[in-house]
Amino acid sequence: MFFYVQGVITKADESGTFDIPAFVKSLTTTAPGKATSFRPLSENTVADYVQSVSHLAKRLGGSKQDWAVKEVGDGNLNFVYIVTGASGSFVLKQALPYVRCVGDSWPLSLERAYFEVTALQEHGKHCPEHVPEVYHFDHPMALFAMRYLAPPHIILRKGLIAGTKYPLLAEHMSDYMARTLFNTSLLATSTTEHKAAVAKFCGNVELCRLTEQVVFTEPYMIASNNHWTTPQLDEDAKSIREDDYLKLEIASLKSKFCEKSQALIHGDLHTGSVMVTQESTQVIDPEFAFYGPMGFDIGAFLGNLALAYFSQDGHTSDNSNRDEYKEWILKVLQDTWNLFKEKFLLLWTDKSQSMGDAYPAGVYTSLETHKLAQKIYLRDLFEDALGFAGAKMISRRIVGIAHVEDFESIENPELRSQCERRALNFAKDLLKTRSKLASIEEVIQLIRKV
Structure with missing residues (x-):
């Protein structure tokens, strides 16, 4: 997912200017000893x-004259091609040394392709059922080939807008989050392994700083990137900028985002990063991946389900009523957390899985103490997830820079703003009261009250 950030490019130490032509030229010069x-x-x-x-040509079969190539990228960051042959197909994704929709006036590191591939491979190792397989990676070319998720796979967000139910969604997403987050945390790994992995992903700092800016900073101040349904939400946006208590909550969450290296998180786990059918759920596009707070992934997904819920009244017509579908969304939201919690604890209880240095078995020999440690850990994680859910809903999706199709596809601005205001009010309540919410069921009750 791309967020347009207006401004100048400076060096990491904020000294001097950035020599854009030299930067781009350096990326197109063959390094000694490299073939490409x-x-x-x-x-x-x-x-x-x-x-x-x-090996890619063999996967397609036939010769290049027989192959079909179609560019399907969203026009923002990368080139994305579907390549099809007589006996196979795959997706080829290539990063550019600049933001595609802006041009070379805004450089962007090609290394994001490396981090995306590495995250896909690491998460795929722990949850192969829900992560597409990577077939090929060319580091100098900043491109990789991966499994093509052929129709009827559809972006989950589009399915939710259409009112389509996916009976296995909560089961699959809870499985993906439990397994990827647990197995890349210190609950399953040694501090030596964990610190080495954290250090490797620290290189993805550009996209982390992008998130810091558009999620935790700009929506709470006057910034040229912010926009909303105007004039309907003008006062709502102003109230956010003037809410000091809300700003304190956001400051705490930003600190956790920057400092808490719990697990290898996807970093942008919204309903646009998931492809689904009635039987399949696949998580894609982890280019924002880094070692961060587990709750950021969980909150992003739950928050986007809440956005889908609040948008439903804007997608009704004379011949359709979304009330029953809204209840289904709430059930998915509830089940996703409850199933995640159950699966996460099962992994932690399995001695063959919980071999990490964080809670060594030789220390927590008492069953009661072990269960209490788990309870405290999950309580903190739940509160983090609710906070990040609220932050993502407010910032990126309603008054910040990158809005969602759930609301943007509602043509009537009056109706759209009504849906957005309800989502905004829920998100603010969630941020301010999350420490008092004891269960996901209480979160559902809070949604219903808005």
């Missing part, structure tokens, strides 16, 4: 590249 250098591909050159990679 970076060059952006196009629909006309993808087949030539694939032909040069024997």
Whole structure:
């Protein structure tokens, strides 16, 4: 997912200016001893590249004259191609050394492709059922090939807007989050392994700072990137900027986002990063991945389900009523957390899985003490998740920079603003009262009251 951030590019130490031409040129120069250098591909050159990679060509079958290449990227950050042959297919994704929709006036590190691939492989190791397989990675070219999620796979957000039910969604997403978060945390790994992994992903600082800016900073001040349904939400946006208590809550969450290296998180786990069918759930696009607070992933997903719930009244018509569907969304939200908690604790209880250094078995020999430690840990995680859910709902999705199709597709601004205001009020309540909410069922009650 891309967020447009207006401003200047400075060095990491904020000294001097950034030599854009030299930067771009450096990325297109062949390094000593390397067979390839970076060059952006196009629909006309993808087949030539694939032909040069024997195992990819073999996967497609036939010759390059038989292959079909279609560019399907969203036009923001990367090139994304679907490549199809006689006997197979895959998706080829390539990063650019700048923001695609802006141009080379805004450089962006090609290393984000490395972090995305590494996250896909690490998460895929722990949860292969819900993470597409990576077939190929070319580091100098900043591109990789992965499994093509063919129709009827659809972006979950679009399915929720259409009012489609996915009976396995809560089961699958709770499984994905429990397994990826637990197994990359100190509950399952040694401090040596964990610190090495944290250090590796610290290199993804550009996208982390982007999140810090658009989620935790700009929505609470006057910033050119912010926008909302105006004039309907003008006072609502102003009230956020003037709410000091809310700002204190956000400051605490930003601190956790920056400092809490609990597990390898997806970093942008919204309903646009999940592809679904009635039987399949696949998590994609982890280019924002880093070692951060577990609650950020959980909160992002739960918060986006809440956004989908509040948007439903804007998608009704004379021939349709979404009340029953709204109840289904709330059930998914409730089940996702409860199932996550259950699966997470099962992993922690399994001695073959819980071999990490955080809670060594030799110390927590008492069953009562062990269960109490788990209870405290899950309580903190629940509170974090609720806080991050509220933050994501307010900032990126209603008064911040990157809005969601759930609301944006509601053409009537009066109706859209009514849906957005309810979501905004819930998010603020969630941020301010999360420490008092004892269960996900109480969160559901809070949603119903708005």
